[in-house]
Amino acid sequence: MAIKIRNNSDVLRLRKITPIEGARLYGHLRTQVTKAGILNRDYSYYLGLSIIDISGFVFFVYLLVVQTNPWLVALASILLSIFTVRIGGLIHDAGHRAIFKSSLINDLFGYMCSSVVAFPFAVWQYKHNAHHAHTNEEGEDPDLEVPISFTKEMWRRKGLAVRFMRKYQAWLFYPLGSLVSFTMRFKAFRYYKDNMSLVIFSAMTLQIVGMFVWYVLPFLIFPLWKAILFFILTNEVAGFYMLNIFAPNHKGMPQIARGMKFSFLEHQIMTARNIYGHWMTDYMYMGLNYQIEHHLFPNCPRSKLKKITPFILEICRKYKLNYVQMGPLESSKFILKELSDVSKENRL
DSSP states (O other): OOOOOOSGGGGGGGOOSOHHHHHHHHHHHHHHHHHTTTTSOOHHHHHHHHHHHHHHHHHHHHHHHHOOOHHHHHHHHHHHHHHHHHHHHHHHHHHTTOSOSOHHHHHHHHHHHHHHHTOOHHHHHHHHHHHHHTTTBTTTOGGGOSSOOSSHHHHTOOOHHHHHHGGGHHHHHHHHHTTHHHHHHHHHHHHHHHTOOHHHHHHHHHHHHHHIIIIIHHHHHSOHHHHHHHHHHHHHHHHHHHHHHHHHHHTTSOOBOTTOOOOHHHHHHHHOOEEOOOHHHHHHTTTTTSHHHHHHSTTSOGGGGGGTHHHHHHHHHHHTOOOOEEOHHHHHHHHHHHHHHHHHHHHO
């Protein structure tokens, strides 16, 4: 069961174990998981997954190019969007060194896939590593740099977007959140500008080429109606899919004030939420439905994350830690209700 937290100061009452005890428990957990072979690479799984996802992507690119029927163009655009996000899942796993043993090969694979889908791999790696290091920590977690508020402290921010959204944030969450596929690509250029180097310049060049292919080339080679349909559907569907993968992970879970001390183990369990495991959710959520397990062992192959669950549940039962799991619809309802409740409470 998820616990409602409106003030950062209330988070401390959730602490069940000391940081020292948490470090000891995590060390023991890591030893158990390692001895069980769960962190070993799963090359056959990723080979099969890559063939399926990349083949699906290529097929729907082909279908999109050759089709002139508007309904089939729309269908191809929608399914291409899904496989684009799924390639993003491979990029995510490569960024966590979950596919190959070699960091270099993981990075090469990540950049190769990123160039195809115009994904800002270098920027994402930097921000995503910060997210894992400071999960739901206000002022530190880049994923909290969004104009929605789950706590009074976040509600009081002065940004124009925050003030625009906060009264109706529950209603605007999905329509505006679905723009993430589009906005993420353009926001990356701020990072490129502030951190320019040879590697960053190369990454930026790859992304510019990719964005030309996605955003300009269709208007040069397709009829206008087809280019517009492709542009709208690929961005909205990919964004909606991404939002529904990422939002259930942490949105509405306790947020921690900067500098507040919890053990790594308790911090990750407390701030993450799982979606119930099933072969379909495992595939569609790309393993991120096991968010607690992923945050505790980010380099674990996604095919093995569920094997970690029994070890974590044993610790949670023994030390009364709050291990939260929900269904997809339940999670969405929970997020929207939290956003609505925060708006109502702070308008009073």
